[in-house]
Every structure is written in structure tokens, then in C-alpha cells.
Amino acid sequence: MHRLSHLLPFLTWLPRQTPRSVRQDLLVGLSGAILALPQSIAYALIAGLPAEYGLYAAIVPVIIACLWGSSWHLICGPTAAISIVLYASVSPLAVSGSSDYISLILLLTFLAGAFQLVLGLVRFGALVNFVSHSVVLGFTLGAAVVIALGQLPNLLGIELASQATALKTLQDLLSHAGEIDLPALTLGLATLLLGLLLKLWRPRWPSLLISLLLVSLVAWLLPQWFGQVARVPAFSGQPPPLSPLPLLDFELILRLLPSAVAVGMLGLVTSLSIARSLASRSEQMIDANQEIRAQGLSNMVGSVFSGYLSSGSFTRSGLSYDAGARSPLAGVFSALWVALFAVTGAGLIAHLPIPAMAGSILLICWGLIDVRGIRALFRVSRAEFLVMALTAMATLLLELQTAIYAGVLASLFFYLKRTSQPRVLQSREGETDVLRVGGSIFFGAAHYLQVRLQRCQGPHVLIDARQVNFIDYSGVDMLHREARRLMRNGGSLTLQRARPQVVEELQKLEGAQACPIRFED
Structure with missing residues (x-):
């Protein structure tokens, strides 16, 4: 059944x-x-x-x-x-x-x-x-303008050939403005x-x-x-x-x-x-x-x-x-x-x-x-509002199916830009620099986090990893290299409260015994 x-x-x-x-x-x-x-x-x-x-x-x-x-x-x-x-x-x-x-x-x-x-x-x-919803909002706004421009010849009683973009339709319509049927x-x-x-x-x-x-x-x-x-x-x-x-x-x-x-x-x-x-x-x-x-x-x-x-x-x-x-x-x-x-x-x-x-x-x-929806988007997220505006502009200037792809790429660009710079709160406890990382450590964020690690003044660095949901190979390799650099200078790299799957990925590279990173609960 x-x-x-x-x-x-x-x-x-x-x-x-x-x-x-x-x-x-x-x-x-x-x-x-x-x-x-x-x-x-x-x-x-x-x-x-x-x-x-x-x-x-x-x-x-x-x-x-x-x-x-x-x-x-x-x-x-x-x-x-x-x-x-x-x-x-x-x-x-x-x-x-x-x-x-x-x-x-x-x-x-x-x-x-x-x-x-x-x-x-x-x-x-x-x-x-x-x-994203911002892409749908922008596409719908642009499509409404495109549809309206495409129907103006029928409204005015003018016979015009169809055009691929809204801009060309507007130009064609203006050139035949004297042929309006009352x-x-x-x-x-x-x-x-x-x-x-x-x-x-x-x-x-x-x-x-x-x-x-x-x-x-x-x-x-x-x-x-x-x-x-x-x-x-x-x-x-x-x-x-x-x-x-x-x-x-x-x-x-x-x-x-x-x-x-x-x-x-x-x-x-x-x-x-x-x-x-x-x-x-x-x-x-x-x-x-x-x-x-x-x-x-x-x-x-x-x-x-x-x-x-x-x-x-x-x-x-x-x-x-x-x-x-x-x-x-x-x-x-x-x-x-x-x-x-x-x-x-x-x-x-x-x-x-x-x-x-x-x-x-x-x-x-x-x-x-x-x-x-557009007003709410403007109040909540300027980046998403920009995606909406870019999608609407692409809808007016490009063919519509291309505009959808442009909107998706714009959304992904802003998403990757945001996630490539995770929120990092830094403090100092004695000789230890403490970094609280508020995001996952993947290929897009690995370089940004590496720069933050190399700016630490003390020999010992502790990463509060409770908010790190996952880590990929680029992140694993970067943390191993930074841990070895700190060890050569008499220091250490410690991950505190890391999720089990994050610890497992870090220990896979060289095995649990040879992993240069310390772990604390």
C-alpha cells in the first residue's frame, strides 16, 4: 500500500x-x-x-x-x-x-x-x-516590464515585429509613436x-x-x-x-x-x-x-x-x-x-x-x-537587494533565460563572498591567542583564516571551533601547515570544542598519532 x-x-x-x-x-x-x-x-x-x-x-x-x-x-x-x-x-x-x-x-x-x-x-x-528569493523578485519585476513593453504595440494598435530584449522593443516603439490608433x-x-x-x-x-x-x-x-x-x-x-x-x-x-x-x-x-x-x-x-x-x-x-x-x-x-x-x-x-x-x-x-x-x-x-517584498528586501539585506536589482537589469538588457542564470550567479557570488570571510572574534589570554570562528573552514575561507592565524602575536593559538560545521581538504591542509609553523617556533595550535566530524577529517591526513593539532573538549 x-x-x-x-x-x-x-x-x-x-x-x-x-x-x-x-x-x-x-x-x-x-x-x-x-x-x-x-x-x-x-x-x-x-x-x-x-x-x-x-x-x-x-x-x-x-x-x-x-x-x-x-x-x-x-x-x-x-x-x-x-x-x-x-x-x-x-x-x-x-x-x-x-x-x-x-x-x-x-x-x-x-x-x-x-x-x-x-x-x-x-x-x-x-x-x-x-x-534565491531575491532572484525571483528581480526576475518577476523585470519580466513585468518586458511583458508590458511587449503589449504596448497591441494597446496602441501598432503592428511591430517582436524583439529579443526590452530595450530594442522600446526603441522600436518610439520610432513608430506617430502610428497610434485611437x-x-x-x-x-x-x-x-x-x-x-x-x-x-x-x-x-x-x-x-x-x-x-x-x-x-x-x-x-x-x-x-x-x-x-x-x-x-x-x-x-x-x-x-x-x-x-x-x-x-x-x-x-x-x-x-x-x-x-x-x-x-x-x-x-x-x-x-x-x-x-x-x-x-x-x-x-x-x-x-x-x-x-x-x-x-x-x-x-x-x-x-x-x-x-x-x-x-x-x-x-x-x-x-x-x-x-x-x-x-x-x-x-x-x-x-x-x-x-x-x-x-x-x-x-x-x-x-x-x-x-x-x-x-x-x-x-x-x-x-x-x-x-522589494521594500522588505531593501530593509533586511542590501546585498540581496543588489542581487534583485542586477537580475531585474539583466532581464531588461538580456534575453530572459540568460537573466535567470545571471541572477543565480550573482546570488552565488555574494554567498561565497560572505562565507569566504567567516566571522572571527580574536582575544588574548596570557601567551595564547584565542580565535572564535563563526563559520565552516572550506576552500573559500581557508586563505582568509590563514591570514588571521599568521597575524597572531603569541606562540600558542587556540581556535574555538564549536561553530565550525564542516571542513574540507583545503581547510585541513591549511590548519596542518599552520600547526607545523607554530611548532617550529615553539608554539602550538589547539582546536577547542570541535565537532567529531571536524576532528575526524583533521586526523585523516596523517593519522591520529601524527596530527600536529591538539584537541580539547
């Missing part, structure tokens, strides 16, 4: 559902679907895909992630940040919206899902911790302003959906003014169709692999951050590796059912928690409600003006910027 529940984790909670909890989850799922409909369509357009692919990404991947995940409230689906990374990765290879472009997006989704699944199977969930701009601004007012007045209402419907109704009732404004392309209502992956071209896979790894990591970090945040409020234990496996499986299976890459959604997961979801069934019901709309309401989508969709996307971009 344990092995079966490991393969089918939903068996641990599904039998415990009651008619009352199922009814509650059904209503929560309906609320989530109402929120997901305009978002999913908008995200598909950001990714350069036809509108229906946003709905497909909110069906099968969501069901798989909910059934195989560990969180009660995490709801997955297409997101703005991942959509823009996918667009930036694939648009140089094919024309957006074409069949080749769709195939490449689905192949990239499959590769990212396979990468996520492998991380989960080898229980390597801690890898996502290398993408009816399109009117619809776009009306959607944006109405959505903002609804958010302030009734935060719990589906402001995106209401503003889109009202503006689309006005455009339909006044064809003499808005009849020429571009609409979302129509599609035939159907369940998510099977989309066999293209022949696995090794060269093509190598070209897509860096983007797949970057966007896969971004999706995992986002999903786990949301899951942990909600779990702390609901007092639930999260299995990070199970969650990673669920994300990978959902993207691999979802790509076969025309769903492009999905990850945890801040808004939909928060709604699931606030609305009182009793189990992951709320997410499953949400996906089924979206599927029902995809089959029965496809004709209505064709009446949505593209400038209105652009206005709703700008509203989403505004919601992506975590002002409170």
Missing part, C-alpha cells in the same frame, strides 16, 4: 473526502476557473501562441499537478514570467503562432518537464534553493482603468473577466467606432487535442536545452515558494521532491495534450486558500470548469478586442510587482 501511494499519492487523501468537502471544492474550483479564463488567454498571447493554448495549459497539466503533488492549495497553470521566457526562447527559431512554433514550444515544455522529473526522482529538490488605445486604456478600479473597490471580484467582458460588449455595440479594431483569432471549441512531439532532433534539443533548464528551474522555484508559503499558513507539511515530480510529470503529460509549460500561480493558489479549498480536488474541478468553457464558449473569445486583452495583460503586470 505504501508503494502504491508513492506512485499514486492522491490515494492518501482522496478516500477521505466527504460530500460536503467535495461541494466546497467544486465551488472553489468554479471561482478559480473564472479567474483562470482571462489570465490563461492573456498568457498564451504573451507566449506567442493562439488563445486556445492558454486554456489547454490550464486543463491537463493542472489535473496532473494537483493529483500527484503534495500541497493542498497549490494550483498550477500558465504564468506571465514563463510565457515571456518561452516566447524569447522560441521566437528566433520560428514565426510565432505557426505550427512549427507551437511544436517547438511543446517540445521545450516536454524537455523542461523531463528535467524537473529527473530532479524529483533523484531527490535533488534542494537544487532549487540556488535560485479606437484601439481607447479600448485598451478602458480595460486597464476599469480593472484597476474594480481591484480597489472589490478585490475579491474577478476584475480581469469583468473588465474584459464590459469593454468587449461596448466594442460590439459600437461597430462604427470600434469595428476595425483587431480581435482575438477564433478557434473551434474542443477538448485539448493530442499533439505528438516532433521527431527528436538532437541538434534542436541541444539548442532548446539551456532554455528548458532555466525555465524549468524558474517554474520549480515559483511553485515551491507558493506551496511553502501557503503550507505555513495552513500548517501542512510539504514534500518538496514529490512536488517537483508532480511538476515534471504535469508538464510532460501536458505537452502531449497541447498544454505548454505551467507552474504554480500566485493568484489562483491564493484564491484556493482564501476561498476555503478542502483538498487538491479544488484544482481538479477548476481545470474541468476551464475544459467545459473551452468546448462551449470558444465563439465568445473571438469577440475580445486585442487592445482590451493588452490592457488586461498590463493589469496582470502591475500585480506581478511585489512592492512589499
Whole structure:
């Protein structure tokens, strides 16, 4: 039974559902679907895909992630940040919206899902911790600006070719500023302003959906003014169709692999951050590796059912928690409600003006910027704030997948800089210099500690090592050399209160009898 529940984790909670909890989850799922409909369509357009692919990404991947995940409230689906990374990765290879472009997006989704699944199977969930929260904040801030700039041509009624970076998009937009279409701009601004007012007045209402419907109704009732404004392309209502992956071209896979790894990591970090945040409020234990496996499986299976890459959604997961979801069934019901709309309401989508969709996307971009988180980061850690700012700048100046790597490298740089200079408190007791080391002795910190040892005036040196968690070969070799130097000058090197594993590593080099370092409890 344990092995079966490991393969089918939903068996641990599904039998415990009651008619009352199922009814509650059904209503929560309906609320989530109402929120997901305009978002999913908008995200598909950001990714350069036809509108229906946003709905497909909110069906099968969501069901798989909910059934195989560990969180009660995490709801997955297409997101703005991942959509823009996918667009930036694939648009140089094919024309957006074409069949080749769709195939490449689905192949990239499959590769990212396979990468996520492998991380989960080898229980390597801690890898996502290398993408710090400051990197996510900076990337989200930069991605919001990139998305907004990319939607300004649709808002203004200007047809422009897509650009690889935000700077080039801005330059192209400024050079065509005289081509603004006033009816399109009117619809776009009306959607944006109405959505903002609804958010302030009734935060719990589906402001995106209401503003889109009202503006689309006005455009339909006044064809003499808005009849020429571009609409979302129509599609035939159907369940998510099977989309066999293209022949696995090794060269093509190598070209897509860096983007797949970057966007896969971004999706995992986002999903786990949301899951942990909600779990702390609901007092639930999260299995990070199970969650990673669920994300990978959902993207691999979802790509076969025309769903492009999905990850945890801040808004939909928060709604699931606030609305009182009793189990992951709320997410499953949400996906089924979206599927029902995809089959029965496809004709209505064709009446949505593209400038209105652009206005709703700008509203989403505004919601992506975590002002409170950025302020808190500035107060708590200036180094982490600098990482956030560098990541945001890289997002604006570089391709987005490159910006993620730049942010990770910046985080690692500041981490190594901080750990390479452990806190050392020095005092003098008679002829003995006492050093209290507040960090591990590894290759990055060995030279710094060696300099501090050589500055000691007395012949005897005592290191208070109670806070030294581990020591590597570089640290062992350095301490042995310093101990011999002190012995040649008639002194000694003593480690006090060292952990057993640290003592063991120090004695391995020459054996316990020949070790030049003394140990005290």
C-alpha cells in the first residue's frame, strides 16, 4: 500500500473526502476557473501562441499537478514570467503562432518537464534553493516590464515585429509613436482603468473577466467606432487535442536545452515558494521532491495534450486558500470548469478586442510587482537587494533565460563572498591567542583564516571551533601547515570544542598519532 501511494499519492487523501468537502471544492474550483479564463488567454498571447493554448495549459497539466503533488492549495497553470521566457526562447527559431512554433514550444515544455522529473526522482529538490528569493523578485519585476513593453504595440494598435530584449522593443516603439490608433488605445486604456478600479473597490471580484467582458460588449455595440479594431483569432471549441512531439532532433534539443533548464528551474522555484508559503499558513507539511515530480510529470503529460509549460500561480493558489479549498480536488474541478468553457464558449473569445486583452495583460503586470517584498528586501539585506536589482537589469538588457542564470550567479557570488570571510572574534589570554570562528573552514575561507592565524602575536593559538560545521581538504591542509609553523617556533595550535566530524577529517591526513593539532573538549 505504501508503494502504491508513492506512485499514486492522491490515494492518501482522496478516500477521505466527504460530500460536503467535495461541494466546497467544486465551488472553489468554479471561482478559480473564472479567474483562470482571462489570465490563461492573456498568457498564451504573451507566449506567442493562439488563445486556445492558454486554456489547454490550464486543463491537463493542472489535473496532473494537483493529483500527484503534495500541497493542498497549490494550483498550477500558465504564468506571465514563463510565457515571456518561452516566447524569447522560441521566437528566433520560428514565426510565432505557426505550427512549427507551437511544436517547438511543446517540445521545450516536454524537455523542461523531463528535467524537473529527473530532479524529483533523484531527490535533488534542494537544487532549487540556488535560485534565491531575491532572484525571483528581480526576475518577476523585470519580466513585468518586458511583458508590458511587449503589449504596448497591441494597446496602441501598432503592428511591430517582436524583439529579443526590452530595450530594442522600446526603441522600436518610439520610432513608430506617430502610428497610434485611437479606437484601439481607447479600448485598451478602458480595460486597464476599469480593472484597476474594480481591484480597489472589490478585490475579491474577478476584475480581469469583468473588465474584459464590459469593454468587449461596448466594442460590439459600437461597430462604427470600434469595428476595425483587431480581435482575438477564433478557434473551434474542443477538448485539448493530442499533439505528438516532433521527431527528436538532437541538434534542436541541444539548442532548446539551456532554455528548458532555466525555465524549468524558474517554474520549480515559483511553485515551491507558493506551496511553502501557503503550507505555513495552513500548517501542512510539504514534500518538496514529490512536488517537483508532480511538476515534471504535469508538464510532460501536458505537452502531449497541447498544454505548454505551467507552474504554480500566485493568484489562483491564493484564491484556493482564501476561498476555503478542502483538498487538491479544488484544482481538479477548476481545470474541468476551464475544459467545459473551452468546448462551449470558444465563439465568445473571438469577440475580445486585442487592445482590451493588452490592457488586461498590463493589469496582470502591475500585480506581478511585489512592492512589499522589494521594500522588505531593501530593509533586511542590501546585498540581496543588489542581487534583485542586477537580475531585474539583466532581464531588461538580456534575453530572459540568460537573466535567470545571471541572477543565480550573482546570488552565488555574494554567498561565497560572505562565507569566504567567516566571522572571527580574536582575544588574548596570557601567551595564547584565542580565535572564535563563526563559520565552516572550506576552500573559500581557508586563505582568509590563514591570514588571521599568521597575524597572531603569541606562540600558542587556540581556535574555538564549536561553530565550525564542516571542513574540507583545503581547510585541513591549511590548519596542518599552520600547526607545523607554530611548532617550529615553539608554539602550538589547539582546536577547542570541535565537532567529531571536524576532528575526524583533521586526523585523516596523517593519522591520529601524527596530527600536529591538539584537541580539547
